[in-house]
Amino acid sequence: MKALQTLTPYLRPYRAGILQGLVLVIVSNALNLAVPFFIKQGIDALDDPGEAATAPLRYAMLVVVVALLGGVARYGMRELLNGISRRVEYDLRNDFFRHLLRMDPGFFGSVQTGDIMSRATNDIQAVRMAAGPAYMYLVNTVVISILALSLMFWIDPRLTLLALIPMVLLPPVTVGFGKAIHSRFERIQDQFGILSTVVQENLAGARIVKAYTQEGAQVERFRSLSHNYLERNLELARVSGMFHPFLGLLGGLGMVIVLWIGGMSVMRGTLTVGDFIAFGLYLGMLVWPLIALGWVVNLFQRGAASMARLNRIFAAEPSITDPPHPTGPEVVSGEIELRNVSFRYPGTERWVLRNVSFHVPAGATLAIVGPTGSGKSTLVNLLVRMYDPTEGEVRLDGTALHRFPLERLRALIGIVPQDPFLFSDTIRENLALGFDEPNLEAREARVRHAARIAQLDTTVAELPAGYDTRLGERGINLSGGQKQRATLARALARDPRLLILDDALSAVDTHTEWEILHGLREVFEGRTSVIVSHRVKAVMDADLIVVLDAGEVAEQGTHTELLAGDGLYAALQHRQLLAEDLDAEDVLAPARNDL
Ligand SMILES: Nc1ncnc2c1ncn2[C@@H]1O[C@H](COP(=O)(O)OP(=O)(O)O)[C@@H](O)[C@H]1O
Numbered sequence: 001m002k003a004l005q006t007l008t009p010y011l012r013p014y015r016a017g018i019l020q021g022l023v024l025v026i027v028s029n030a031l032n033l034a035v036p037f038f039i040k041q042g043i044d045a046l047d048d049p050g051e052a053a054t055a056p057l058r059y060a061m062l063v064v065v066v067a068l069l070g071g072v073a074r075y076g077m078r079e080l081l082n083g084i085s086r087r088v089e090y091d092l093r094n095d096f097f098r099h100l101l102r103m104d105p106g107f108f109g110s111v112q113t114g115d116i117m118s119r120a121t122n123d124i125q126a127v128r129m130a131a132g133p134a135y136m137y138l139v140n141t142v143v144i145s146i147l148a149l150s151l152m153f154w155i156d157p158r159l160t161l162l163a164l165i166p167m168v169l170l171p172p173v174t175v176g177f178g179k180a181i182h183s184r185f186e187r188i189q190d191q192f193g194i195l196s197t198v199v200q201e202n203l204a205g206a207r208i209v210k211a212y213t214q215e216g217a218q219v220e221r222f223r224s225l226s227h228n229y230l231e232r233n234l235e236l237a238r239v240s241g242m243f244h245p246f247l248g249l250l251g252g253l254g255m256v257i258v259l260w261i262g263g264m265s266v267m268r269g270t271l272t273v274g275d276f277i278a279f280g281l282y283l284g285m286l287v288w289p290l291i292a293l294g295w296v297v298n299l300f301q302r303g304a305a306s307m308a309r310l311n312r313i314f315a316a317e318p319s320i321t322d323p324p325h326p327t328g329p330e331v332v333s334g335e336i337e338l339r340n341v342s343f344r345y346p347g348t349e350r351w352v353l354r355n356v357s358f359h360v361p362a363g364a365t366l367a368i369v370g371p372t373g374s375g376k377s378t379l380v381n382l383l384v385r386m387y388d389p390t391e392g393e394v395r396l397d398g399t400a401l402h403r404f405p406l407e408r409l410r411a412l413i414g415i416v417p418q419d420p421f422l423f424s425d426t427i428r429e430n431l432a433l434g435f436d437e438p439n440l441e442a443r444e445a446r447v448r449h450a451a452r453i454a455q456l457d458t459t460v461a462e463l464p465a466g467y468d469t470r471l472g473e474r475g476i477n478l479s480g481g482q483k484q485r486a487t488l489a490r491a492l493a494r495d496p497r498l499l500i501l502d503d504a505l506s507a508v509d510t511h512t513e514w515e516i517l518h519g520l521r522e523v524f525e526g527r528t529s530v531i532v533s534h535r536v537k538a539v540m541d542a543d544l545i546v547v548l549d550a551g552e553v554a555e556q557g558t559h560t561e562l563l564a565g566d567g568l569y570a571a572l573q574h575r576q577l578l579a580e581d582l583d584a585e586d587v588l589a590p591a592r593n594d595l
């Protein structure tokens with residue numbers, strides 16, 4: 001239950017509305033309880049010869065008016081309180097999403113997408129029920145109990161106490177069932193997260209599932225997890241299914257006592273017929289909120305369980321954050337320096353980079369080469385501060401990266417990742433992702449210019465709707481090479497101080513890669529550029545070439561220097577030239593491009 005305290009700040013802005021809603025709960029209950037009172041008056045008036053002729057109609061009218069007013073008040077209370085719970089849900093969901101986007105890659109490596117999705121949907125839904133309907137019905141129950149009990153006491157104190165005897169069982173029953181419901185509900189939500197992950201992975205990897213004929217295996221895996229989900233739901237259904245009838249039984253036992261003892265009192269003449277009927281009606285009014293109480297406890301327990309699940313995500317803090325006292329030069333020229341940088345991924349033991357040091361003057365082109373898995377992409381991750389180095393420092397213009405304001409640092413960088421990712425939006429919006437340009441014409445010019453340099457313009461021209469073509473889901477899917485060019489255009493459109501290409505052209509052949517990079521020479525001028533490739537041919541023009549091997553700098557220098565050094569780089573060059581010759585003769589082409 002403590003978890004629900006998180007909701008306090010979300011409810012605070014709606015204090016006034018909540019108060020009005022709760023007042024309406026009281027008003028509507030008071031009006032509803034007046035109904036049996038008027039019925040009683042009407043019945044008792046029948047014994048009075050002077051009243052008998054007119055009284056029934058008069059009281060019947062009163063009953064109608066009071067019931068109508070009660071209905072209006074109930075409508076108002078639902079409107080207000082349910083509406084507020086929807087707004088709380090809205091605020092909570094937005095905060096949840098904002099929090100997720102603050103997190104760093106380390107976090108996303110440790111959680112599963114499906115699990116996050118189920119928290120963002122199911123759990124927020126359960127919390128909403130606790131933030132509105134639950135306390136509405138709780139207050140409803142409390143108010144109706146107090147009012148009905150007072151009226152019953154007023155009619156016959158002894159009968160009231162007798163009718164309440166079964167209720168002593170209420171607190172232990174409610175607490176016991178509440179605990180059981182809470183733990184079962186949390187187990188259900190956990191399992192739903194796992195189920196969502198399987199669905200999400202199967203949709204994202206639909207092609208692999210088919211290519212490896214895994215449909216049957218995946219269906220079986222899903223069925224088994226789904227069955228587990230079903231079992232957990234049935235466990236909950238068994239418990240909450242027993243809860244409601246149990247409460248109904250307590251109310252029913254009270255009713256038996258009233259009919260028996262109260263009936264005898266009427267026959268003895270110590271209780272009027274009107275009082276007897278009103279008493280029965282009041283007790284009947286108590287039974288329903290009692291059952292609702294079971295439901296309310298259920299809602300609070302589920303809400304608390306779900307809020308606890310959300311809080312576990314809210315509690316996670318990104319390790320890549322803005323420095324408390326950001327610094328850095330006004331204008332960044334783009335000088336990069338790594339000083340004894342060593343790195344291991346959070347939560348792992350293995351050093352992926354060890355003692356990496358190099359210096360790139362502003363405006364120069366740095367190339368990083370090395371076999372697959374040698375740490376090139378990891379090095380790029382450090383350059384754009386997706387992670388902080390475990391040891392050592394990455395400096396930009398002499399200032400350590402972690403001392404720059406994060407947003408400003410990122411704004412300086414245009415990166416083309418190894419795995420191209422585009423949003424399911426138009427090509428234009430994808431290319432214009434990284435810059436603000438309110439002037440539509442200027443914006444369009446920037447997009448087209450970037451597409452031209454990345455050699456994407458001819459591809460776009462062939463698409464049905466040109467730059468308005470929607471990519472991804474239900475749109476057009478680009479080929480691997482086209483996607484890489486699109487992500488390159490996106491980075492170029494940003495006109496960044498620091499341009500980073502992380503094996504960005506691996507999906508095109510060696511010659512095309514060289515051609516595109518050659519065409520980019522002008523773009524590289526005037527900004528610091530980092531080209532990561534596993535191909536020597538792509539990097540030979542660079543001002544500095546750093547050769548990585550198993551996370552360490554094997555050698556560094558210019559193309560000529562490295563060839564003269566006759567080390568790893570020279571060996572790579574030799575092998576790749578050989579492979580290219582074989583390529584030209586069309587022998588086993590793709591495999592030979594790799595190291
Ligand atoms: N998120 C990660 N968590 C743990 N290890 C990782 C992660 N990403 C990459 N690695 C490991 O770091 C090493 C270097 O990977 P990477 O930098 O991607 O190499 P390259 O880009 O040179 O092919 C590899 O051994 C890889 O298994």
Ligand SMILES: [Mg+2]
Binds near residue numbers: 378
């Ligand atoms: Mg890589």
